[in-house]
Amino acid sequence: MSKDGSELNPDSSELTLDGLGIPMWLTLEMTYRCPLQCPWCSNPLDFDKFKNELSTEEWKKVLVDGRKMGALQLGFTGGEPMLRDDIEELVAYAEDLGYYTNLITSGVGLTPERLQALKDAGLKQIQLSVQAASKDLSLKLVGVDVFDQKMEVFEDIKSQGFPMVLNIPICKQNIGETRQMLEMAERLEVEYIEFANVQYYNWALLNREEFLPSIEELRAAEEVVKEFRDRLGNKMQIYFVIPDYYEDRPKACMNGWGAIHLTIGPDGAALPCQEARVIKGLEFPNVRDNPLDWIWNESPVFNAYRGDSWMKDPCKSCDEKENDHGGCRCQAYLLTGDAANTDPVCSKSPMHDVIESCVSNIASPHRVEKPLVFRKKGAITTDFLDV
Amino acid sequence: MAETITADDVVELSSMYLLRWEEPQQAHILLYPEGVVKLNETGAEILKYCDGTRTAEKIITELNELYTTDVSKSVYKFLEVSYVKGWIRIKS
Ligand SMILES: C[S@@+](CC[C@H](N)C(=O)[O-])C[C@H]1O[C@@H](n2cnc3c(N)ncnc32)[C@H](O)[C@@H]1O
Numbered sequence: 001m002s003k004d005g006s007e008l009n010p011d012s013s014e015l016t017l018d019g020l021g022i023p024m025w026l027t028l029e030m031t032y033r034c035p036l037q038c039p040w041c042s043n044p045l046d047f048d049k050f051k052n053e054l055s056t057e058e059w060k061k062v063l064v065d066g067r068k069m070g071a072l073q074l075g076f077t078g079g080e081p082m083l084r085d086d087i088e089e090l091v092a093y094a095e096d097l098g099y100y101t102n103l104i105t106s107g108v109g110l111t112p113e114r115l116q117a118l119k120d121a122g123l124k125q126i127q128l129s130v131q132a133a134s135k136d137l138s139l140k141l142v143g144v145d146v147f148d149q150k151m152e153v154f155e156d157i158k159s160q161g162f163p164m165v166l167n168i169p170i171c172k173q174n175i176g177e178t179r180q181m182l183e184m185a186e187r188l189e190v191e192y193i194e195f196a197n198v199q200y201y202n203w204a205l206l207n208r209e210e211f212l213p214s215i216e217e218l219r220a221a222e223e224v225v226k227e228f229r230d231r232l233g234n235k236m237q238i239y240f241v242i243p244d245y246y247e248d249r250p251k252a253c254m255n256g257w258g259a260i261h262l263t264i265g266p267d268g269a270a271l272p273c274q275e276a277r278v279i280k281g282l283e284f285p286n287v288r289d290n291p292l293d294w295i296w297n298e299s300p301v302f303n304a305y306r307g308d309s310w311m312k313d314p315c316k317s318c319d320e321k322e323n324d325h326g327g328c329r330c331q332a333y334l335l336t337g338d339a340a341n342t343d344p345v346c347s348k349s350p351m352h353d354v355i356e357s358c359v360s361n362i363a364s365p366h367r368v369e370k371p372l373v374f375r376k377k378g379a380i381t382t383d384f385l386d387v
Numbered sequence: 388m389a390e391t392i393t394a395d396d397v398v399e400l401s402s403m404y405l406l407r408w409e410e411p412q413q414a415h416i417l418l419y420p421e422g423v424v425k426l427n428e429t430g431a432e433i434l435k436y437c438d439g440t441r442t443a444e445k446i447i448t449e450l451n452e453l454y455t456t457d458v459s460k461s462v463y464k465f466l467e468v469s470y471v472k473g474w475i476r477i478k479s
């Protein structure tokens with residue numbers, strides 16, 4: 001479930017998704033542990049400090065309470081959710097409650113036996129992340145040699161008959177393999193392939209200058225996508241958009257804060273989106289301490305940026321605020337210092353130059369390339385940060 | 388794959404789609420990987436007829452009998468849109 005709203009079926013104009021104040025989308029971050037080291041990982045920089053994961057029974061309570069409030073779509077994610085041994089049990093439990101269950105995984109640890117058990121539990125679909133079309137590049141990008149294992153899992157998922165989404169985080173390093181990735185998806189008859197622009201929070205933000213593709217690279221990839229779209233029609237849906245850094249309006253992030261998305265972190269923290277912890281000064285309520293309906297309806301955090309009364313100008317007086325809700329709060333916080341500011345991606349933002357200068361930096365012939373920072377314990381020190 | 392639906396095509400909901408009534412929303416909801424769509428009454432009605440036994444033509448005729456006005460055009464339009472979006476497929 002990405003932040004750019006891709007899951008929201010953007011063209012369903014007359015059949016719009018009006019949340020009615022219901023957290024229709026529940027995302028469970030089962031753990032922040034992960035065998036991979038993706039340098040764009042959206043998990044917190046201090047991921048290794050989250051040791052106190054919710055127990056199976058605690059997750060079940062979240063499921064019951066969420067369903068009571070009308071939650072429908074359920075994502076098991078992480079970290080790597082398959083590192084938990086209770087996913088099968090929780091999927092079965094969630095299916096009984098009437099959720100539509102999605103597993104979001106790197107595929108590592110998804111053995112044929114566990115796949116079978118997940119099928120029996122009623123799991124509806126699997127989103128598999130793939131980082132490259134070649135073994136060599138995959139190793140360079142995720143830091144561990146898991147490509148062959150991923151490809152096996154890929155085929156196992158298809159032979160089990162799961163509908164699947166292929167998620168490819170797109171960056172400068174792998175955008176050149178767009179065609180090969182589409183060919184791979186076509187060969188394995190994937191229903192939906194999502195080229196997810198790397199969103200710049202946490203690890204990705206550390207590596208932003210190395211990752212952001214040039215507009216020329218993006219247009220070239222877009223051409224390839226168009227070619228496949230024309231040829232395959234609705235046999236395979238291909239999601240691809242130009243990153244917000246090259247747009248002059250922000251994404252309608254999460255359809256608005258506290259509108260339809262509710263994420264529960266491994267430690268039980270309730271988050272309006274998976275990145276929200278980057279905003280300092282917010283005390284996230286925890287499902288261990290507070291009832292879920294209070295968290296959603298009443299808690300200060302969920303009301304902080306709900307609706308539009310928190311807005312400042314230019315958003316406040318803007319006639320487009322219904323479209324984008326002022327963009328992404330996390331991006332506003334990280335790039336302008338205040339989450340209530342206009343997302344600087346917007347050309348109306350007085351701080352839009354932070355985006356422009358980043359874009360011109362990466363295009364500069366004088367840019368000094370830096371090594372990638374991989375997501376692993378000790379890769380950076382967070383000791384001096386209040387993360 | 389055919390670009391559009393013709394009168395003789397038997398249509399059904401695509402395998403990964405789930406249509407059901409949701410009490411909290413007071414509406415029919417279409418659930419699918421990565422998506423939720425809240426349907427209006429007529430949309431839900433039409434999709435219920437896409438059950439793998441009726442042709443597009445039959446769906447239109449039967450729904451027309453339920454309404455006082457001629458709905459064939461809008462039903463066909465909805466079927467077309469649903470097909471393009473991948474909600475329904477032609478049964479082979
Ligand atoms: C954080 S991962 C957790 C699940 C699992 N470890 C995986 O990689 O699929 C969830 C999804 O977010 C994607 N992702 C991770 N970091 C991202 C970023 N900075 N921007 C966009 N997508 C990202 C991954 O490719 C994956 O599909």
Ligand code: SF4
Binds near residue numbers: 034035040079106129
């Ligand atoms: S994005 Fe990569 S590092 Fe982060 S949780 Fe997923 S697989 Fe692990």
Ligand code: SF4
Binds near residue numbers: 325348
């Ligand atoms: S000023 Fe704010 S509301 Fe208006 S378009 Fe920009 S981000 Fe959206």
